Amino acid sequence: MRHRWRDRLLTTLLWLSIAVLLAALGWLLADLVWRGWPGLSWSFLLDAPRDAGRAGGIGSILVATGLILLVALGTALPLGLGSAIWLNEYTRAGSRAGRWTRLSLDILAGVPSIVFGLFGYAFFGLFLGLGYSILSGGLTLACMILPILIRTIEQGLAAQGDDWRQAGAALGMSRASLLWQVLLPVSAPAIATGTLLGMGRASAETAALLFTSGYVDRMPEALSDSGRALSVHIYDLAMNVSGGDAAAYSAALVLIVLIVFINGLTLGASQVWMRKRVSYGYY
Amino acid sequence: MAITESQSSHATPYTVGEMQAGAPCCEPVPLLQIRNLSVAYSGQKALDGISLDIHRGCITALIGPSGCGKTSLLSSLNRMTDLLPNARVEGRILLDGVDLLAPSCDLTALRRRIGLIFQKPNPFPLSIWRNLALPLKEHGTTGKAELHEKIERALNDVGLWEEVKDRLDAPALALSGGQQQRLCIARALVLEPEILLMDEPCSALDPIAGEVVEQLIRRLQGRYTLVVVTHNLAQARRIANYAAFFWMRERVGNLIEFGACENLFAQPTHKLTAAYVNGRQG
Numbered sequence: 001m002r003h004r005w006r007d008r009l010l011t012t013l014l015w016l017s018i019a020v021l022l023a024a025l026g027w028l029l030a031d032l033v034w035r036g037w038p039g040l041s042w043s044f045l046l047d048a049p050r051d052a053g054r055a056g057g058i059g060s061i062l063v064a065t066g067l068i069l070l071v072a073l074g075t076a077l078p079l080g081l082g083s084a085i086w087l088n089e090y091t092r093a094g095s096r097a098g099r100w101t102r103l104s105l106d107i108l109a110g111v112p113s114i115v116f117g118l119f120g121y122a123f124f125g126l127f128l129g130l131g132y133s134i135l136s137g138g139l140t141l142a143c144m145i146l147p148i149l150i151r152t153i154e155q156g157l158a159a160q161g162d163d164w165r166q167a168g169a170a171l172g173m174s175r176a177s178l179l180w181q182v183l184l185p186v187s188a189p190a191i192a193t194g195t196l197l198g199m200g201r202a203s204a205e206t207a208a209l210l211f212t213s214g215y216v217d218r219m220p221e222a223l224s225d226s227g228r229a230l231s232v233h234i235y236d237l238a239m240n241v242s243g244g245d246a247a248a249y250s251a252a253l254v255l256i257v258l259i260v261f262i263n264g265l266t267l268g269a270s271q272v273w274m275r276k277r278v279s280y281g282y283y
Numbered sequence: 284m285a286i287t288e289s290q291s292s293h294a295t296p297y298t299v300g301e302m303q304a305g306a307p308c309c310e311p312v313p314l315l316q317i318r319n320l321s322v323a324y325s326g327q328k329a330l331d332g333i334s335l336d337i338h339r340g341c342i343t344a345l346i347g348p349s350g351c352g353k354t355s356l357l358s359s360l361n362r363m364t365d366l367l368p369n370a371r372v373e374g375r376i377l378l379d380g381v382d383l384l385a386p387s388c389d390l391t392a393l394r395r396r397i398g399l400i401f402q403k404p405n406p407f408p409l410s411i412w413r414n415l416a417l418p419l420k421e422h423g424t425t426g427k428a429e430l431h432e433k434i435e436r437a438l439n440d441v442g443l444w445e446e447v448k449d450r451l452d453a454p455a456l457a458l459s460g461g462q463q464q465r466l467c468i469a470r471a472l473v474l475e476p477e478i479l480l481m482d483e484p485c486s487a488l489d490p491i492a493g494e495v496v497e498q499l500i501r502r503l504q505g506r507y508t509l510v511v512v513t514h515n516l517a518q519a520r521r522i523a524n525y526a527a528f529f530w531m532r533e534r535v536g537n538l539i540e541f542g543a544c545e546n547l548f549a550q551p552t553h554k555l556t557a558a559y560v561n562g563r564q565g
Contacts, residue, residue, distance in 0.1 A: 092368045163405040167467070169366055170401075171418040171474065172394035181417055182407050278408045 029256075036253030039246050045254070049217050052241045053233060058251055060219035064134060064227025065203070065258075067220060068213055071138025072202050076146050077195065081184075083146075084153035089175060089183075102151070109147035113201075116144040117208035125212060132226040137213025144208060145198030152197060156190020157183060185277035192270035199262050203255065206231040230255050314339040314478065314508050315360065320374035322355040322364065330355045330536040333374070335527055337478070342500065342509045344519035344544065347529030347559070352536025353512045356529075357480050360510065361397040362390055395422060398471030402483040404463035406455035406470070411447050414455045414466060415473045422474060437473035441465040441499055461492025465499060472507075479503065481511045485518065497522060516560060520548050528556045 047057030083101075091098035120140025130136040160183055168178035184191070206229075214226035215236060228236075234251050237244035313336035320333040330352030337343050345353040355364070362383065364370040375382045383393055406414050415434045424430055434451075438444040443465050447453070455466055464484060471479060484500070485493035501522055503509060513519050519526055523544040528551075530539045540547060540556045551557040 163401070163403065164407055166363070166366065166401065167405045167407065167470075170361065170363060170394060170399040171421070171470065172391040173418060173421045174391075177417075177421055182409070186408055 032249060032253050032256065035246070036249035036251075039250035040253065044250060048219060049233075049247075052244065053217065053237050053247050054241060054244050055247075058230065058233065058254065060217055061228050061230055061233045061251075062254075064213070064220050065230045067134045067223065067227060068138045068141065068209070068229055069199065069202055071135060071223065072141035072145065073195070073199065075139060075142040076149055076198060079142070080146055080149035080153060080194065080198075081191070083150045084157060085179065087150070088154045088157040089179065105147040105150055109151065112207075113144055113205055114207040116140055117211040119143070120208060121211035130224070132212065132214030132216070133224045134213050134220055134227045135223045137209050137227070137229065138223075140208050140212045141202040141205060144205065145202050148201070149194040149198045152194030153187065153191050156187040156194075159190070160186055181277070185274055188270040188274040188278075192266050196263055196266050199266070200259060203229075203259055203262070204231055205229070206235045210235075230258070312339040313337065314378070316375075316377040317356075317360075318375040318377070320356070320359065320372070320376065322352065322359055323371045323373075324367070325369040326371075328535045333538050335538060335541055337508060337510055338525060339508050340505050341524040342504050342511060342522050343525040343527065344523035345510065345512045345527050345529065346514075346516060346519050347536075347539075348531070349514070350536075351529040351531045353529055354482055355536070357482055357510060357512055358399070359384070360478075360480055361394050361399055362388070363399060365390070391422075395474050396476055397478040397480060398474065398476040400464075400468055400471060400479065400481040400484050403487045404460060404467050406458070406463050406466050408454070408456055410452045411455050411458070411466065412451040415470055418470060418474055433473055437469040438466075440472050440503075441469040442495070443469060459492065461488050461495055464488060464492070464496055468496075468499065472503075476507065478508045478510070481509065483512050483514060486514060516548075516562075520544060528553075528559065530555050530559070 044057040045062065046059045048060050049058060050056035087098055087101060091101075117140065120136055120143065124130045124136035124139050125132065128136075130139075164182050165178065168175075168182070209229045209232050213229060213232075215228045215232050216226040217228045217233070218225075220227040230251060234248050234255065237248035237251065315337035317333055317335040317337070320330065321328060322330040333352075333356060345356065347353055355370075358364050359372045360376060360383075364372050372384055374384070376384055378393075378396070382388070407417065409417065412434065415437060416430055419430055419433060424433065435444060435448075438447065443462060446462065447458075455463065458466060464487075468479075468484075481500070485496050488496060497518060500509060500511065504522075504524075511519075511523065525542065526544040526547045527541040528539045528547065529536050531537070540551060540553045542552075547556065548560050551560060
């Protein structure tokens with residue numbers, strides 16, 4: 001009977017913890033929708049901000065955010081895929097190069113974003129002369145999300161086991177075509193997860209962007225222009241602009257919807273790619 | 284499932300069987316000459332001093348207890364040992380008089396001539412069609428008609444064509460274990476190899492599916508040269524023309540006895556062989 005009692009306690013505790021979690025999340029979302037929804041309109045999404053963001057919209061900011069994410073992902077995804085493939089397929093198990101690379105990546109993944117911001121400011125902004133620009137912001141974010149991207153993709157590749165690699169080798173297939181035809185398609189979910197984690201971190205990033213892409217809220221005309229990301233805009237409205245709270249809530253709501261949308265899109269794309277190339281027996 | 288598999292295999296015409304009737308079987312011509320071969324992992328020898336001829340068109344069975352180096356021998360025959368960073372292979376393996384262990388050996392061409400079937404069926408997570416088309420394309424066959432002809436012939440050879448011809452786009456992993464193993468054999472045959480290495484090809488299958496694969500191996504005899512590792516002595520006796528018996532001496536695998544399969548089982552010359560084939564040891 002004692003065991004039953006303990007079981008019940010454990011079950012209750014588990015239910016309780018999930019209820020607390022859901023309540024907190026629900027409260028946050030409800031608050032956001034409650035305060036942000038009234039300010040949302042097509043003109044809010046499309047217009048340029050006026051009066052330091054108190055009036056007008058976030059059109060130029062959405063464009064800048066999109067460009068920064070595009071630069072970050074366009075740089076990080078090919079680099080990350082390449083590094084993950086090198087780590088998992090081209091270094092021998094337990095080799096020194098692989099071990100040290102993994103260790104450095106794990107340390108880098110835990111470095112606070114403000115440090116990446118300082119590095120980006122010094123390296124991309126000053127040393128490479130990119131100044132405050134969308135390009136330096138995007139490249140800084142790329143550095144920031146690379147570690148987590150590489151490790152996620154690498155673990156996805158490692159999870160595939162050696163059966164197919166051996167089969168490919170025994171058939172005289174090159175490693176490249178085995179990768180492209182078999183291993184990468186079956187690892188598509190891991191690639192998508194890594195991309196999502198990276199995008200999530202990048203689109204929520206404020207600290208690293210303050211130093212690199214800056215906070216000019218004009219419509220950017222080139223990648224060398226400064227541009228204000230959505231998260232920087234929210235930070236500015238909430239902290240520096242009195243009377244900017246309503247607009248900050250609306251912008252935050254847009255950011256959340258954007259992240260959900262990107263998640264859905266990435267997962268969908270990876271599923272389509274996988275189904276086109278891979279056929280498992282079980283779906 | 285397994286029963287329908289064996290039934291349909293009887294109903295299917297086998298091109299290999301037809302060819303075997305005409306082709307001379309098991310000429311006493313050494314196709315592979317293994318000379319003083321040793322394999323070591325991280326400096327620890329697993330196999331030492333192996334010299335052995337593999338005869339053209341014959342089935343050679345490698346028998347012996349686990350860990351005595353049979354699989355090491357098998358995987359050095361098509362240089363799969365290259366995939367293991369700590370493995371070191373010494374000695375010579377002559378194929379047409381050329382040492383295939385030489386660094387200058389073209390691995391892609393070698394593995395096309397010498398195919399390998401694994402214990403656990405390992406079809407790619409692709410459609411049945413693409414499992415066979417992928418290695419063909421890799422080796423330069425691109426014409427749709429040519430692909431189709433070769434794929435149909437290979438699937439016929441393993442008795443799978445009638446079972447899957449209407450669902451070539453279906454996932455290979457949805458096939459039963461026995462069908463998957465025959466698909467893997469077809470995937471090796473589609474490259475038209477001369478030699479097929481098989482590492483316990485039936486031991487991961489249920490008895491009926493295993494029997495279908497065993498019959499298939501017998502039909503391949505004559506047209507291909509086969510080297511089969513097996514723990515199933517009865518099976519070795521049923522299928523093999525030659526048998527090689529391996530045993531561990533001081534933790535290193537040695538070749539104890541090699542000869543015509545029937546002789547090795549009926550009149551073993553070595554007392555270890557006699558004890559093993561009669562089930563007294565191992």
